[in-house]
Amino acid sequence: MAPKIDRYLTSLVQTGQNYFQNIGRETLESLQKLGRAMLFLLHALTGFKDILGRPRLLVAQLYSVGVLTILLVSVSGLFVGMVLSLQGFNVLSDFGAEESLGVMVAASLVRELGPVVTALLFSGRAGSALTAEIGLMKATEQLSGMEMMAVDPIKRIIAPRFFAGLLSMPLLSSIFTAVGVLGGYFVGVGLLGVDHGPFWSQMQNQIDFRDDVLNSLIKSLVFGMVVTWIAVFEGYDSLPTAEGVSRATTRSVVYSAFAVLGSDFVLTALMFGD
């Protein structure tokens, strides 16, 4: 009897030890990865002056990261604006405040939905593509080959993609917001019969350039940086195998979503908190 209990206790202690060892190891690994990501970002930022010398590299990436995302962002923006208008009308008409529909639609889009939804769409369309592309380049030794040709892959490959993402996000977010407001207008004024005078004039009065529009641009710039950073780093840091690349792509989208929503809370608290 006694040896049995003894063995049971030993195995229990071992399980506990393994559990804590795993926590410790995983914590250390995440910290290491964070450190690598930080150094990687700094290295990519030093590529800025190389891009100034060769703007063509940046333009090519602006096309594949930014321009190719415009359709997705505008269609989504249109529908989000239309839905906002429908839902807003239901609530506002109970209070006889349909005329504030324009402000409601515009404020929600400018302050929150524009930057946040665009960032989520952007990470799904452009971020995942960046991760997969860079991961595949790593798996097929293209990055390694570049290093052996004395070309720094972080400056040549990563930096143009990073800055393209950074520049594209505020523009895409602006497109999303503008198309969304139009969608809200079509539904509110066109379908539900809200008067278009107050729809626009209240919007004009209530939406502040510095508080709303500028903050929206700042948000989208921050999200652009976070999403692109995660995307290019996950690709660069992926295991150089088919499985490694597919996992990195998933991680890229998941981490981007967390990072965008988390940093949105912090930014909103700072911008609109008081």
Add this chain to the structure above:
Amino acid sequence: MTSHIPSDDVLISIRNLSFGWGSRKIFDDLSLDIPRGKVTAIMGPSGTGKTTLLKLIGGQLHPERGTVRVDGHNVHQLPLNQLYDLRKRMGMLFQSGALLSDLTVFENVAFPLREHTRLPESMIRTLVLMKLQAVGLRGARELKPTQLSGGMARRVALARAIALDPMMLMYDEPFTGQDPISMGVLLKLISDLNKELGLTSIVVSHDVKETAEIADYIYLISDGKVVGQGTPEEIEHSESEWVKQFMYGAADGPVPFHYHAPDYEADLLGA
């Protein structure tokens, strides 16, 4: 043990090199010299770290212990910009080719020229076509790497590796996937490059016959150590059991064919 080459003729000298992936040892106190202007072959069974050795020479991997000197520079202590300057004089032919998949064959060969020189476009075109002609793929210049077979991709990679006229070339398994014709051309090309341009070549391979044909000196590596070395003739007449087994491809000998496993009979019956 490597004192047979006069020291000023040594381009690469590796001393007491140790390296491992995790707990698995790849090299254990490895020392060897690569003579200048010669074709040196590094041979050994799969998994002995031949590719790893090339990456250590190129400074892409860092050893646990020991030094790698290329043309007098300690590769792993050079600042990054000097390492890059050194790499401009090193060509490396990757096993997979490592061609940039979004560029055409022409642009791939032009890549190092565009990155490191300010040559006019007409000059770049001439140079690229010359290099492509040498590997027999001038007509394939508009193809994308995905449209090439493995052997063709490796020949394009060779054209790219010689685009900057390096002082040395490292070939990682250049003969895999070549048909007899392109194999013959490739063998001739490697030894021609070596003779006419005075290039130092390091060929990593386990194709015994082809490699012995062009190599001036052969190192046989197994279990992280040099187990045999010499000119092809010396290697061929070596008395070492290990060398004999590898050169003549026998299953029985000091090198086990099987990956480390428990006894076969016990394993089958023990389920």
